[in-house]
Amino acid sequence: MISKQQRWAPYAFISPFFILFLIFGIFPIGYSLVMSFFKWTVNGPQEFRGVSNYIKLITVDPFFRGSLWTTFLLLIWGSLLQHVFAIPLAILLNNNKVRGKTFYKILYFLPYITSTVVIGMIFSQLYDTNYGWLNFILEKVFHMEKIKWLQEPIAMRVSVSAMVNWRFIGWNTVIYLAGLQSIDKQLYEAAEIDGASKLQTHFKITLPLLLPIIFFAVSMSIIGGMQLFEEPFILFGGYKNMGGPNNAGLTSAYYLMATGFSFNRFGKASSIAWILFLIIIAMTWINKLVTDKLQNR
Amino acid sequence: MKSLTSKSLTYFLLVVFAFIFAFPFYYMLVLSTVPGTQIYQYPPHIFFKTSLFTNIKALFEDLPFLVNFFNSVGIAVLSTASVIFFCTMGGFALSKYEFKGKKLVFLFILSTMAIPPFLNIIPFFKMMVTFHMYGTWLPLIVPNMANAFGIILMTQFMKDSIPNELMDAARIDGLSELKILTHIGFPLSKSGIAVLGIVTFINSWNNFMGALVMLPNTESTTLPVALSKLFLQMDGDRGGLMAGTVLAVLPLMVVFIIFNKQIIAGLTAGSVKG
Numbered sequence: 069m070i071s072k073q074q075r076w077a078p079y080a081f082i083s084p085f086f087i088l089f090l091i092f093g094i095f096p097i098g099y100s101l102v103m104s105f106f107k108w109t110v111n112g113p114q115e116f117r118g119v120s121n122y123i124k125l126i127t128v129d130p131f132f133r134g135s136l137w138t139t140f141l142l143l144i145w146g147s148l149l150q151h152v153f154a155i156p157l158a159i160l161l162n163n164n165k166v167r168g169k170t171f172y173k174i175l176y177f178l179p180y181i182t183s184t185v186v187i188g189m190i191f192s193q194l195y196d197t198n199y200g201w202l203n204f205i206l207e208k209v210f211h212m213e214k215i216k217w218l219q220e221p222i223a224m225r226v227s228v229s230a231m232v233n234w235r236f237i238g239w240n241t242v243i244y245l246a247g248l249q250s251i252d253k254q255l256y257e258a259a260e261i262d263g264a265s266k267l268q269t270h271f272k273i274t275l276p277l278l279l280p281i282i283f284f285a286v287s288m289s290i291i292g293g294m295q296l297f298e299e300p301f302i303l304f305g306g307y308k309n310m311g312g313p314n315n316a317g318l319t320s321a322y323y324l325m326a327t328g329f330s331f332n333r334f335g336k337a338s339s340i341a342w343i344l345f346l347i348i349i350a351m352t353w354i355n356k357l358v359t360d361k362l363q364n365r
Numbered sequence: 366m367k368s369l370t371s372k373s374l375t376y377f378l379l380v381v382f383a384f385i386f387a388f389p390f391y392y393m394l395v396l397s398t399v400p401g402t403q404i405y406q407y408p409p410h411i412f413f414k415t416s417l418f419t420n421i422k423a424l425f426e427d428l429p430f431l432v433n434f435f436n437s438v439g440i441a442v443l444s445t446a447s448v449i450f451f452c453t454m455g456g457f458a459l460s461k462y463e464f465k466g467k468k469l470v471f472l473f474i475l476s477t478m479a480i481p482p483f484l485n486i487i488p489f490f491k492m493m494v495t496f497h498m499y500g501t502w503l504p505l506i507v508p509n510m511a512n513a514f515g516i517i518l519m520t521q522f523m524k525d526s527i528p529n530e531l532m533d534a535a536r537i538d539g540l541s542e543l544k545i546l547t548h549i550g551f552p553l554s555k556s557g558i559a560v561l562g563i564v565t566f567i568n569s570w571n572n573f574m575g576a577l578v579m580l581p582n583t584e585s586t587t588l589p590v591a592l593s594k595l596f597l598q599m600d601g602d603r604g605g606l607m608a609g610t611v612l613a614v615l616p617l618m619v620v621f622i623i624f625n626k627q628i629i630a631g632l633t634a635g636s637v638k639g
Contacts, residue, residue, distance in 0.1 A: 077542035081458035084451045084511040092508035096485035174625045175383045183571045185589040186610045190389045199405040306597045328487050
């Protein structure tokens with residue numbers, strides 16, 4: 069016999085989520101869609117503009133297409149490249165014979181729980197053209213020319229990508245490690261009996277079984293990478309500098325924030341948000357297709 | 366012989382990466398002890414100097430540091446307390462009750478985690494201005510109180526940690542469902558609550574974008590935003606700034622090192638199972 073109270077309690081307990089989601093989730097999302105069709109400033113009149121915000125952004129806006137290109141480059145070299153490091157690191161750490169696992173895990177994970185702002189400040193010291201460690205090593209050890217890490221477009225993107233890799237490799241390593249630990253050990257024993265080499269077993273057993281987790285981790289990277297803001301914002305001088313020389317560090321999320329909160333153009337900023345959202349959905353969907361295809365091979 | 370080389374290669378790679386991840390932190394600590402005018406030096410610093418206290422003093426002149434620190438702590442503590450309350454409550458509903466639409470509710474909550482925060486930042490700002498909440502702590506606390514991550518974490522945790530028999534016995538004794546939550550649900554989920562609490566505290570402490578939008582003035586903002594303003598506007602003496610970075614990072618680092626196992630488990634929860 070279930071009492072009336074017992075029947076209603078779970079709905080009451082879960083209701084705060086839905087109330088908050090209605091107010092701070094659904095309502096502002098709808099609101100932002102509406103805004104994206106308007107010319108909408110802080111105090112000025114609001115004019116309906118149809119899809120012209122979107123069209124202007126894609127065709128004539130001097131910054132937006134460049135910012136998308138920067139975002140894609142950083143997504144590939146920053147957010148996606150890290151998985152190439154994280155998976156082998158997780159495999160190395162998964163070896164039972166390795167000692168001091170906790171030590172490595174703590175160190176690798178530390179960047180993830182550290183304020184991006186602070187990391188940006190330290191990296192900008194490391195990247196300093198004349199007094200930074202990076203150029204010091206390049207000169208003394210590799211006898212190379214100094215590189216202007218925070219001034220030249222290509223070097224700037226390398227700098228941000230390296231910082232993103234540095235922040236999230238450990239996080240992904242730990243996720244993959246958890247996945248590896250759930251793989252049945254007997255599979256490896258069987259492979260060993262069949263005479264498969266270590267490398268073969270990783271390509272034939274580890275990676276295929278890791279696919280669902282790779283899908284999850286890559287999806288998170290796509291969502292995070294398409295919204296990359298804090299790193300370039302700190303490294304390249306905030307709203308004022310708009311991504312540094314040639315705007316090479318201006319990501320789309322950075323541009324969105326500047327459009328909204330520095331130029332006070334809320335309608336246009338909302339259009340940027342929606343374009344980014346659609347791209348995220350499309351890329352996650354492609355990620356899903358690729359994963360499914362690999363899984364059914 | 367072969368296993369020996371593969372073993373040393375393993376350690377070599379692990380140590381190289383450990384060095385890469387550790388060095389910036391070490392450098393941060395070193396810079397906080399270097400006199401502000403000597404930070405830019407060739408070759409770059411590698412050893413500790415003795416100016417830590419001078420730098421901390423400079424920090425207090427550059428920033429209303431105590432105010433910023435108090436804001437960061439206050440927001441993080443209130444966030445943590447409210448998240449613990451509402452997410453444990455939500456997790457309790459999803460783990461310990463059978464009700465119509467439960468599966469759908471769970472999936473819905475899970476799927477909201479994929480909504481990018483940038484999508485509603487602009488209207489959220491406008492709403493907060495309209496509600497007169499702009500410039501207060503509330504926008505950084507309230508929207509997040511019953512968040513999807515916390516509810517799902519607590520659902521997974523409470524599934525196994527609270528025996529159904531105990532709840533039935535309490536019902537026979539005439540306890541209301543709310544009393545069951547407060548007298549059985551909360552006390553028996555302490556370790557799950559600890560994980561959720563630490564994770565929430567870390568996220569709130571590091572929340573930059575929210576504080577940048579909602580609390581833009583140095584005099585009334587949180588530590589990360591105040592430091593970023595100092596960093597972006599200043600040339601020359603960076604001693605105070607470097608001391609500030611350490612004070613902003615060190616408390617969390619210590620907590621993380623002590624509770625690393627629980628924090629890592631909490632932060633990666635759901636990634637494998639879900």
